[in-house]
Amino acid sequence: MSYAVEPGRDWVVRPMESSEIGLAIQWAEQEGWNPGLHDADCFRVADPGGFFVGTLRGEPIGSISAVRYGEHFGFIGLYIVKPEFRGRGFGYRIWQHAMHSLVGRNIGLDGVLAQQDNYRKSGFQLAHRNIRFQGVAPRTRGGPMTDLAELPFEQVASYDRQCFPAPRDRFLAAWIAQPDCIARAAVRNGRIEGYGVLRPCRNGYKIGPLFADNVHAAEELLNALFARCAGANVALDVPETNAAAVALAERYGMKSVFETARMYTKEQPAIALARMFGVTTFELG
Template sequence: MGDGEFHIETMNREELETVLHWARHEGWQTGLNDADAFYHIDPEGLFIGKIGDELIGSVGGLVYDKLYAFMGLYMVKEAWRGKRYGKALWDAAMMRLDGMGVKIVGLDGVHEMLLQYEAEGFRPAYDHVRWRYEVNGSEKLLPTVFNASEKDWNAIAAYESQYELELRQGFTARWLNIPASWSMYWADHQHGEIKGYGAVRECPGGYRVGPLYAHDVTVATELFEGLCTQANSGGHMFLDVPDVNKVAIRVAENRGMEKVGSFMRMYRGGIPSVAIDQIFSVRSVEVG
C-alpha cells in the first residue's frame, strides 16, 4: 500500500501503459499496443490518482477538437475502491471539460454504473454489444477489399470523418500505425471511392475489430471476411456493435458469433446524430 495523501496528476505515457494493463486485467480486452494512439488524442485530459507514489486510479476526459469529448479509462484499483477517489478523479476530468466549453460528452460504461452516470447528467443512447467470432479459415479476401497502406491514410481519414463528431487531428494515421494491427478498405477498384473501412489490432484472447464502417451490409460482410483472412485460424475476433444497428446484429447472429458482453453508450449535452446504421463495430469503447 502507498503512503501519503491522495492526489491527482496529469498522466504520463508510462503511466498510461500501466492503466491499460489494469484495463486488460479487468477483462476490457484493450488492444496490446493502444497506448500511443490513446495518449496523443489529448494528453492533458488523462488523469492519474496516487497515494504517495502508488498509482491507484485513472480517468480520461479526452477532447476531440473543441466541442466534443469522451470519458473513458475510469478505474480505481480494487484495494482503494469505496473511498471516493474515483469520484475525485471524475470531477477533475469533468471540471476541465466544463472549463473548456465542451458541449457534448460521450462514454461507454458498464450497466452497473448506470445510476451514477445518470446522476452526472448522462443519458443512455444505445448499447454496444460485444460479439466474439472464431476465425475458421473459410473467410475470403475478395477483389473489392484492399490492404490499407500509408498512401491511403488521407483518403481513409476523409472517409471516416462522417462517423466522427469532430476531427481528431492526426488520429487516423496513429490508429493505422498501431503495432500488430492491420486495416483494409472497400472500393470498386484500388484507390477508387472508399465505401467501407475496417481495422484490427491484437488484444488479450484474440483481436479487436474497430472501427468497421460500411455503406451497406454487403460491404461490411466482405470487409469483415477480408480482415479475418489476416488472423490466425481459430483466433477470436471481437466486435462492439451498436444494438440499434439491427442489420449488424443480424450479421453477427447469422455468422454464429457469441455475445460476450455489452456497454452503454451515454451522452451528456444531447445525443448526437451519427450514421449508426453504417457502424458495424465501434472503434473503441475506451476512447470513442
C-alpha cells in the same frame, strides 16, 4: 482501516506521464477488458493531456481518460480504481477532475449498464447500447480489399468523420498504422465504401472500427479481416441500433458476451449509426 486523507498532500489527481498510460492499460487487462497490444501508444497520440492518475501518498491507485476531440466533443474511458482502494470516494474524485477538464463539451462514454444511474447524476443520457460479440474467426477466403495505407489519408479521415462526432486525425493515423494491425478499405470507382481495422490484443483480436455504407461492404471487409486471424478469438463491438450489424455478427456465429451504455451529456451526435458495424474502442470511442 480508515484514515483521513488530506487533498493536495496525501491525495493528488494529476496528468499522467507518458509511461503511466501503459499502467492504466495494465489495470484494464486485469479488469478483463482485453486491451490491444499497442493501445497505449495510440491513445497517447489522441490527446497527450487527456489522461489522469490519482495518487495516494505517491502511489498510483486510479486512472481515467478525458480525451478532447476538436473544439466541442470529449470522451471518457479507462475509469479504474485499484480494487483494494474502492469504496472510499477516490474514484469519484478522479471522475470530477475528468469532467471538469471537459467542461462545455458534449461528453460521451461507454459505461457498464449497472452504472447508468450514477452517470445520469453527472448529466449523461442513454443514446443506445453497444454489444460486444465474440467468437472464433472462421476460415474465409476474403476477397480483394485495398490496404488503407495506399489511400490518401484525408480520404480515409473524411469517411471516418461520418461515423464519429468530431475530427480525430492524429488518433486515426496512429490507429491504422499501429504495428501488427490489418487495415483494409472497400473501394468502388475510387470511392471508399467502408473500412475496417483488425488489431492484436492480449487475447486474440478485436475488429474496430468497422464502418461501411451497407451490409454488403461490411461483410466483405469482415471476411477480409477474418482471413487474417482465422481460428483465433475475435471481438466486434456493435451498436444495437444497427440491426444489420447485429445480424451480421450472429450470422458468423459470434455471441453476445456483454453490453455497454453509450451515453452523452448533450444531444446525441449526428453520426451515421447505420454505417457503424463496429465501434472503434470502448475506451476512446
